[in-house]
Amino acid sequence: MTTIRHHLSDKLMLAYAVGQLPEAFSLVVATHLSLCDACRAEAAAFDAVGGALLEEAGESAMGAAALDLALARIESLPQETRPAARGRTGALPAPLAGDVGADPAAVRWRRVAGGVRQAILPTGREASARLLHIPAGTAIPDHGHGGLELTLVLQGAFTDQGERFGPGDVEISDESIEHRPVVLADQDCLCLTAADAPLRFRGLIPRLVQPFLRI
Structure with a gap:
């Protein structure tokens, strides 16, 4: 049984619960939730608290088109902001498999x-999401972050700043982090990653190729 040691923050889960996360981050959160009983x-x-607050709120007059507008907004939500399916469909977790298919070998x-x-x-444009396949023993070039990045491990493991991240673990990085993760x-x-700003590489070659790779 996989032991998940690195979890989502309360801030992220609250934002997910109220639909305030960009689609890319919602995908990472939904995928982690499908694997992590604790989160x-x-x-x-969080959902229960939100429901209780709604019940305690006073009644307000609604326009004639309120129901139609609410239903249209629900339908327009990215699939990843809806309740996360549990477990895996084939080799990939269910929320992710809905986007890319169940088999990593079929990914383009x-x-x-x-x-x-x-x-x-x-x-959506607010943040980007990507799957990364990194060979065993590979060290990612030194880099920092221009914003928030979430990295969810789906297979294998890496070490970073003295911590081990294995299947189901989430690493949360922001502008304060400079690091060099190394795959075991x-x-x-x-890994499944989401970021709302480009990485800040220290080396010249990574910086030169960065615009072409959109990282």
């Missing part, structure tokens, strides 16, 4: 460098 239970508590990968491959997922040597690593 899924906490997310349910694009080579990055050093054997690393990526697949950019279709999401025994297995390739498959």
